[in-house]
Amino acid sequence: MLPLIWKQLMGGNLDNSYQKREPMTLDPSPTPWRLALSATVLFVAIFAVDLLLPLGVAGGVPYVAVVLLGWWFPKRNQTIILAAISTALILIGYLYSPEGGIPWVVASNRFLALFAIWVSATLLVMAKKAAEKVKKANEELEQRVEERTRKLRESEALFKDISEASTDRFWETDETHRFTSMFDHSESAIFPAAGEFIGRTRWEAAGVNPDEDEKWGKHRDDLLAHRTFRDFQFAITDEDGINCYLSASGKPFFDEEGNFRGYRGSATDITERKQAEEALQSTRILLEKTFASQTAAIFVVDMPGRMIRTCNPATEKMFGYPINEILGEETAFLHVDEEHSRKFGEMLMPALDDFGVFETEFEMRRKDGTVFPADHTVSEIRNEQGERTQVVSVVRDITERKQAEEGRRIALIEAEQANEAKSEFLATMSHELRTPLNAILGFSDILGDQYFGPPGEGKYKEYADDIHASGEHLLELVNDLLDISTIEAGKQSLVKEKLSTDGIIRECARIITEKARSKGIELVTKVSENLPPLYTDRRAMKQILFNLLSNSIKFTPEGGRITVSAKASKRNTTLKIADTGTGIPAEKLPQLTNPFTRGEQDPHKAQEGIGLGLAITKSLVDLHDGTLDIKSKVGKGTTVTVTLSNVAS
Numbered sequence: 001m002l003p004l005i006w007k008q009l010m011g012g013n014l015d016n017s018y019q020k021r022e023p024m025t026l027d028p029s030p031t032p033w034r035l036a037l038s039a040t041v042l043f044v045a046i047f048a049v050d051l052l053l054p055l056g057v058a059g060g061v062p063y064v065a066v067v068l069l070g071w072w073f074p075k076r077n078q079t080i081i082l083a084a085i086s087t088a089l090i091l092i093g094y095l096y097s098p099e100g101g102i103p104w105v106v107a108s109n110r111f112l113a114l115f116a117i118w119v120s121a122t123l124l125v126m127a128k129k130a131a132e133k134v135k136k137a138n139e140e141l142e143q144r145v146e147e148r149t150r151k152l153r154e155s156e157a158l159f160k161d162i163s164e165a166s167t168d169r170f171w172e173t174d175e176t177h178r179f180t181s182m183f184d185h186s187e188s189a190i191f192p193a194a195g196e197f198i199g200r201t202r203w204e205a206a207g208v209n210p211d212e213d214e215k216w217g218k219h220r221d222d223l224l225a226h227r228t229f230r231d232f233q234f235a236i237t238d239e240d241g242i243n244c245y246l247s248a249s250g251k252p253f254f255d256e257e258g259n260f261r262g263y264r265g266s267a268t269d270i271t272e273r274k275q276a277e278e279a280l281q282s283t284r285i286l287l288e289k290t291f292a293s294q295t296a297a298i299f300v301v302d303m304p305g306r307m308i309r310t311c312n313p314a315t316e317k318m319f320g321y322p323i324n325e326i327l328g329e330e331t332a333f334l335h336v337d338e339e340h341s342r343k344f345g346e347m348l349m350p351a352l353d354d355f356g357v358f359e360t361e362f363e364m365r366r367k368d369g370t371v372f373p374a375d376h377t378v379s380e381i382r383n384e385q386g387e388r389t390q391v392v393s394v395v396r397d398i399t400e401r402k403q404a405e406e407g408r409r410i411a412l413i414e415a416e417q418a419n420e421a422k423s424e425f426l427a428t429m430s431h432e433l434r435t436p437l438n439a440i441l442g443f444s445d446i447l448g449d450q451y452f453g454p455p456g457e458g459k460y461k462e463y464a465d466d467i468h469a470s471g472e473h474l475l476e477l478v479n480d481l482l483d484i485s486t487i488e489a490g491k492q493s494l495v496k497e498k499l500s501t502d503g504i505i506r507e508c509a510r511i512i513t514e515k516a517r518s519k520g521i522e523l524v525t526k527v528s529e530n531l532p533p534l535y536t537d538r539r540a541m542k543q544i545l546f547n548l549l550s551n552s553i554k555f556t557p558e559g560g561r562i563t564v565s566a567k568a569s570k571r572n573t574t575l576k577i578a579d580t581g582t583g584i585p586a587e588k589l590p591q592l593t594n595p596f597t598r599g600e601q602d603p604h605k606a607q608e609g610i611g612l613g614l615a616i617t618k619s620l621v622d623l624h625d626g627t628l629d630i631k632s633k634v635g636k637g638t639t640v641t642v643t644l645s646n647v648a649s
Contacts, residue, residue, distance in 0.1 A: 035072055039082060042066045047089045061113045063090060067120045076125045076132075083121035087114055168266040173250075175262055177201050177223050202248065206234050226252040226260055233270065245274035297395040299326070303380075303388050306331045306345070318397055320367035331393070336365045344376075352380045352388065364395065373402050417591065494537040494623055498648075501531040501566055501573055504538075508545040509564060512553065520558035523549075526565040532646040534573055540620045547613040548577045548640050555638070556581035568646055575642045583634035592630060593618035 046062045063086035070079030090113055171182040179197040197205050203216050210216040222229050230249045237243050250265030291298060297318045299311035307330055316323050319334055332341040344362055351358035358378040363371050375398045381390040509525050516523040534541065545564075552562045560580040567574055584592065593614050614630075621628045624644050632638035 035069060039066050039069050042069070043085060043089060047093060061109075061116060063113065064116050064120050067117050067124065070121065070124050071128065076128050079121050079124050079128065083117050086117045090114060090117075168268050170264075170266050171197070171250075172264045173201075173262045175260055177263065179205075180262070202234070206236050208234075223263070228252065233274075235274075243271070244269065245271045295396075297393075297397075299331075299393055299395075300381075301331055301391050301393055303390055309390065315395075318366075318395065319364070334364055336363050336371055348378060352378070352391070356380050361398065372397055372399050374398060418594075494540060496535050496537055496648075498533045499536055499538060499541060501534050501568070501646075502527045504534070504541055505545065505564055505566060505575070508542055508549065512546065512549045515550075516553050516562060519553060519556075521553060521556050522561045524561060524563045526563060528567050531566060531568050531573065534644055534646055535648045536624055536644060540623070544617050544620050544642065545575075545577075547617045548642075551613055551640075552577055552579035552581060552638070555579065560637075571645060571647050572643050573646045575644070576639060578637065578639040580637040583636050584630075584632040584638055585634055586632075589630055589632060593628070 042062075043066060046066070049062075066086055067079065067082050070082045073079060073082075090110055169182055172180050174180050178199055178201055182197055203210050203220065206216075208216045210220040216234075219229065219232055228251045232248045233245065234248070235243045235245050246267050247270045248265060248267045250263040252263055253261055255261050291312050294312055295314055297312065297315035299315050300309045301307065302309050307328060308326055311323060311326055313323075315321075315326060319326070332338060335341040335344060340363065344360075347360060348358050356379065358376070360376050362374060362376055364374045365371050375396040377394040379392050379394075380388050381392065383389050505525060505527055509523060513523050549562065549564070556562060556579045562577065562579045565576045565578075618628050621642055621644070626642060626644040629641045629643075630638065631641075
C-alpha cells in the first residue's frame with residue numbers, strides 16, 4: 001500500500017511533467033522526491049504523536065499542514081491523495097489512540113480535523129485549478145504576444161525592405177501638419193533633401209500661400225477635416241530654380257483616446273513623369289495648332305466604316321458644313337454622289353494595301369451643292385496587331401490651280417494664235433505693201449520710158465493718179481502701224497472737248513460718201529435730234545468713225561447698205577454702224593480687235609488692209625472709257641456698237 005501511495009505522490013514520471021512547469025512562486029520549489037519525503041515524515045510524526053496522545057486531544061489537525069504541501073505538488077489529485085492519507089491516519093489514530101476524553105468531544109475533534117483537512121484540500125485544489133487557468137491564460141497570452149511580436153517584426157522587416165527598395169519617401173506630420181520625420185532611401189538628384197521639410201508644412205515647403213491658391217486651399221481644408229488624400233501633386237522649386245514635382249498621399253492617425261495626432265504617408269518624385277507630360281502636352285498643342293492652321297481639309301476616318309472621327313477647321317470652311325454636322329458621318333456625303341464615293345473606295349483600298357498611302361485628284365461636293373476639284377492624300381494608321389483602324393485624309397481645293405492650268409492652256413492657245421496672226425500679218429503686210437509699190441514702180445517705169453509717147457498724153461495723168469492713190473494707201477498703212485505702236489506703248493494722249501454728235505457723224509459720212517458711192521453702196525445716217533454733245537478727242541473720234549465706215553465699205557458688196565445711227569441716254573451716247581456685208585464667222589469675232597487679225601484669212605481674197613483698223617478703234621474707245629461691241633452673221637452683215645460718255649469727266 002505504502003509503495004503505491006509513494007508512487008502516486010511521486011507522480012510516476014513526475015520529473016518530466018514538473019520540469020515543464022514554471023514555479024508558482026518566486027521561490028524555487030522543492031523537488032518532487034523531497035516533497036514526497038517531507039509528506040511521509042510529517043505523516044509518520046503526526047501519526048506517532050496521535051497514537052501517543054489521548055483521544056480527546058485534537059491530534060488530527062496537524063495533518064492540514066501535510067495537505068498544504070499539496071500546493072507544491074504539480075497535480076491536483078496529489079492534494080486529494082494527501083487528504084485521503086490524512087483521513088485514513090486520523091481514523092486509524094481514533095481506533096488505536098489511548099482512551100480518554102469525553103466521547104462527543106473526541107468525535108468533534110476528529111470531525112473538525114477531517115473538516116479542516118478536506119476544506120483545505122478543496123480550497124487548495126480550487127486554488128491550484130484557478131492558478132492553472134491563470135497560468136494557461138498567461139501562456140496563451142505570451143504565445144499571442146510572441147506571435148504578434150513575430151508578425152510585427154516581419155511587418156517591420158517588410159516595411160523596411162519595401163522602403164529601402166522604394167524610391168518613395170515616407171513621412172509623418174504632427175497635429176499642426178508640420179513634418180516631424182521623413183524616411184528617404186531614394187537616390188534622386190532632384191528630390192529635395194528630407195531636412196528641408198522637417199518643421200515645415202507642405203505648403204511652406206512649396207512656397208505657396210493656401211489663401212491665394214485654390215488647389216492648396218482645398219488641400220489644407222482636407223487636412224483640417226482629417227480626410228485621407230491621394231495623389232496630391234505639387235511642385236517645389238530649389239535654389240537653382242529647378243522644379244521638382246511630387247505626388248503625396250496621406251492618412252490621418254489618432255491616439256488611443258481618438259485624438260488627432262497627425263498624418264502619415266508617402267511622397268513620390270514625379271518630376272520625370274511631369275516633364276514627359278509637359279513635353280507631350282507641348283507636342284500635342286503644337287500638333288493641334290498645326291492641325292488647325294492647315295489650309296487643307298484634314299480629317300481622321302475610322303475604318304472600315306469610313307466614319308469621320310475628327311477634322312480641322314479648314315474642313316468646315318472648304319465644305320461649308322459645321323463641324324458638328326461632319327463628325328460621325330460617313331465620308332460619302334462629301335463626294336459628288338454615291339457612284340463617285342464607290343469609285344473612290346475601289347481605288348483607295350488596293351492602294352493602301354500595297355503602299356499604305358493613296359494620292360489622286362477627285363471631285364468633291366460642298367453643302368451648297370457646288371462641285372470642286374480636289375487633291376486627295378490618304379495615309380493609313382494601323383494598330384499593334386497590324387490592323388488598319390483609321391486613315392488620315394488630306395484634301396486640298398485645287399480650283400485655283402485648275403483655273404491656272406486652264407489659263408495657261410488658253411494662253412498657250414492664244415500664243416499659238418498670236419503666232420499665227422504674226423504669220424498672217426507678215427503675209428498680209430507683204431501683200432499690202434507689195435501691191436501699191438508694184439503699182440508705183442510699174443507706172444513710174446512707164447512714165448520714165450515714155451511708152452505712150454511724150455508727156456502730156458491722157459494716159460500719163462491716169463497713171464499719175466494711180467501712183468498718187470498707191471502712195472496714199474502706203475501712207476495709211478504706215479499711219480496705222482504708227483498709231484497702234486503709239487497706243488500699245490501707252491503714249492497716246494487725248495485732248496477731250498465738247499463735240500456735236502450730229503456734226504461729227506455727218507462730217508465723217510460726207511467724206512466717206514464718195515467712196516461708198518463708187519462701190520454702189522448706199523450710206524444712210526439716222527441721228528436723233530437734240531443729241532447731247534460728246535466729250536471726246538476730235539482726231540480720235542474721227543479715226544473711230546472712219547475706221548468703222550471704211551471696214552463696212554470694204555466688206556459690203558455692190559448694192560449693199562451702210563446705216564449710221566446715234567441715240568443718247570442721260571450719261572451715254574450710243575453710235576451704231578450696220579452694214580449688209582458678207583459678215584464674220586462667230587469664231588473670229590473674239591479676235592477681231594486683236595492687232596493683225598482680219599475676218600478673211602486668205603490675203604489674196606481679203607480686202608486691202610493689214611487688220612489694224614479694229615484694233616486701233618478698240619484701243620481708242622478704251623481710252624475714252626467706252627465700250628465696243630461687234631455682232632455679225634455670215635451672209636447677213638455686221639453691226640458695230642460704240643458707247644461713249646456724254647458727261648464731262
